Amino acid sequence: MSGIKINTAKPKHFITTADYTAEQLFDLVDRSIQFKVESKYNYPKARTERPLDGKTVGLLFSKRSTRTRVATETAVGYLGGNAMFLGGQDIQLGVNESLLDTTRVVSSMVDGIMARVGGHHEIETLAKESAVPVVNALSDKYHPTQILADLMTLHEFYHNKKNNVPAGVYSAHTQHPRETLKGLKVAWVGDANNILQEILVAFPKCGISVSAACPPGYTCDQDVIDIAQADAKKTGATVFFTTSPEEAIKDCDVIVTDTWVSMGQEEEKKKRLAEFAGYQVTNDLAARGGAKSDWIFMHCLPRKPEEVDDEVFYSERSVVFPEAENRKWTILAVFDALLVRGGI
Numbered sequence: 001m002s003g004i005k006i007n008t009a010k011p012k013h014f015i016t017t018a019d020y021t022a023e024q025l026f027d028l029v030d031r032s033i034q035f036k037v038e039s040k041y042n043y044p045k046a047r048t049e050r051p052l053d054g055k056t057v058g059l060l061f062s063k064r065s066t067r068t069r070v071a072t073e074t075a076v077g078y079l080g081g082n083a084m085f086l087g088g089q090d091i092q093l094g095v096n097e098s099l100l101d102t103t104r105v106v107s108s109m110v111d112g113i114m115a116r117v118g119g120h121h122e123i124e125t126l127a128k129e130s131a132v133p134v135v136n137a138l139s140d141k142y143h144p145t146q147i148l149a150d151l152m153t154l155h156e157f158y159h160n161k162k163n164n165v166p167a168g169v170y171s172a173h174t175q176h177p178r179e180t181l182k183g184l185k186v187a188w189v190g191d192a193n194n195i196l197q198e199i200l201v202a203f204p205k206c207g208i209s210v211s212a213a214c215p216p217g218y219t220c221d222q223d224v225i226d227i228a229q230a231d232a233k234k235t236g237a238t239v240f241f242t243t244s245p246e247e248a249i250k251d252c253d254v255i256v257t258d259t260w261v262s263m264g265q266e267e268e269k270k271k272r273l274a275e276f277a278g279y280q281v282t283n284d285l286a287a288r289g290g291a292k293s294d295w296i297f298m299h300c301l302p303r304k305p306e307e308v309d310d311e312v313f314y315s316e317r318s319v320v321f322p323e324a325e326n327r328k329w330t331i332l333a334v335f336d337a338l339l340v341r342g343g344i
């Protein structure tokens, strides 16, 4: 009897944007825009294909999530697939079963995995052991789908600004992301966390300069800094670190911050609030530091008022809600690439 040939090719994953070139990230942004326009305006026509029909994506989440979970479940549904949420309270992982065993079992039954983990080594184990593509839904080192959404949000904003497209209107996007993003200066004011680290490995290679202010003692991993500096050298972008928020935001186009107390750091809250004094993003800080007059504000959410005041957060400068929505379109593009088109 002749046997059935089993596909033994290693699956492709999306663990960090550091693994992909700027052109690959731009293509994902471009595809995300196409999905958004198609969904909102039936342009060029309403979607009828359901390429993930009969397929399942497992959401292996050991931490809370609103945006990433909703974005993934709706994105997989949009492609006709089934999203199965496997929360930390629901399965044996971490209580009765190791990550290695769980990965082998779950990946033998699903077609893709979206995983939110603690340590970055956990997502690396998952990717190594999984029989199907794994997407990093957040680890303590990186948050790639968030920063892909941030690239899309920046592209949309500056594309529409250059082309006088009114807010909330989606155009056919005449310019490529490489044209809209190159030369921007993004200032980070906050923790040296997974969001800043993903920004550092994604933005400089896209031609975006990054200047980051973190309190004394809060520093990024050296391998991340090395990647950022090497990428910046190639594109002409700059990478700059300081402990002064005012210094970081000088001449910036965009100010970004995030929580000062990430999930799992709750016992450090009091100490952190004291150490981040002076780091709240306000119009006054932007004026003192000399941000460009038309600076915009980003935050991956959820947000606490100590990080940014209401005046900025709910102002016209703030693109935080389109940024949140774009999680869906970018995650859609990632799963479309990995599960439908065979790779990014």
Ligand SMILES: NC(=O)OP(=O)(O)O
Pocket: 064, 065, 066, 067, 068, 069, 138, 146, 300, 301, 302
């Ligand atoms: N920004 C982000 O990852 O949000 P959630 O934690 O709600 O998924």
